[in-house]
Every structure is written in C-alpha cells, then in structure tokens.
Amino acid sequence: MRKGAITVFLSLILTMILSLISAVIESVRVSAIRSRIEMCTDMGLYSIFAEYNRELLKNYDLYYIDTSYGSSTPSLANTKEHLKDYLKYNFEPSKGQLSLGSVDFTGLSVGNIELEMPRMPRTMLAGSSRDRPYTR
DSSP: OOTTHHHHHHHHHHHHHHHHHHHHHHHHHHHHHHHHHHHHHHHHHHHHHTTBOHHHHHHHOOOOBOTTTTSSSOOHHHHHHHHHHHHHHHHOTTTTSOOSSOOOSSOOOOOOOOOOOOOOOGGGOTTSTTSOOOOO
16 A cells, blocks of 8 residues: 555645635635625715606706716716715725724725716717707
C-alpha cells in the first residue's frame, strides 16, 4: 500500500469543494450588488418622478417635472444632479451616522451618471424653454 495516497486524494477533493464554495459565494455577492443597484436606481427615479407639478396634473392631466429646480433655465443637468444626490443617499443611507457592527460588502458608490432622453415627438417635450406650454 502506498503511503500518502489518501492525503493527496483528500487534498484534491478539498480543493475542488473550496473552489466550488468560493464560486457560489462570489455569485451571490454579484447578484446582491446587481439587486442593490437596481433597487437604489428605482428609488432615485421614483423620487425624481414624485416631484411632478400637481397643479398641471389636476387641471390638465399632465405629468410635468420642472427641471429648472428654482433656477431660471430648465436643463437635464439639474435633473441629473438631483438624481445623483438621491442615489448617493440610497447607496449610503447611514453615512455620517454612527453604526456599530454594520459592514458593507458591496462597496458601492456613485460615479458618473449618464441620462438619455427618450426619442419623443417635439410636442411632448414640455420642459424645453423653446416650447410653449400646453393649453386645454
């Protein structure tokens, strides 16, 4: 009987089992990151959409988001900054607060955000400064 045959066999089996376990753990981590990004993005977009003008909805059945946010000119950059603020808060809600025992395994942070306008007919772009407001 050869000495060490069982040791080599068990070390090979243990290596395969550990690599399978680590692959499953990594897959779960990536899935959790994907899910967290989707949830935070949805919450940020819902927050932006919640800023609609209630008077226009009540009087004209029109959902309108004022993209000027108190400035003189409406722009998509203002909306992008608001969305970025919402995303920062959603990714790190306890930032600046003392939290004991909480560990973030994802390490997510907000980087560059790119927003694209969907292609719509010109009459639907009510936020543009060149358009006239809708009348009933």
